Amino acid sequence: MAEVVGINIGEFQSNIEKLRSSLSGLESSIKTSRTFDKTNIAPFTDDLENTIKAVKLLEEYKTLLDTDITTLEDTGEQMRENDENLANYNNPDPESGPQPLRN
Secondary structure, three states: OOOOOEEEEEEEEEEEEHHHHHHOOOOOOOOOOOOOOOOOOOOHHHHHHHHHHHHHHHHHHHHHHHHHHHHHHHHHHHHHHHHHHHHOOOOOHHHHHHOOOOO
16 A cells, blocks of 8 residues: 655745754854964964864855755745645545546
8 A cells, every 4th residue: 555645844844944044053253364463373373274264164065055955945845736736636626526537
């Protein structure tokens, strides 16, 4: 016997909103144009360079995550539409009562 495949759109949208909220929480106050004015000691300058690289990677990650969230939203909407179309396929007018199956 076949199992039911579907999407709980309310729960799905709630999870998408949680992802968007998490994405907006990924903020960095470090500016990538910073330099040291008073020191050129290698461990400090190396740490600053690595921190700047990490901030740039975080920005790339945020961009990728935003793209993934948008893809998930689109996929969820397509699933919802397909569910609706399948539900209406055999009964286009629910008020007209039972209909014979279409071939």
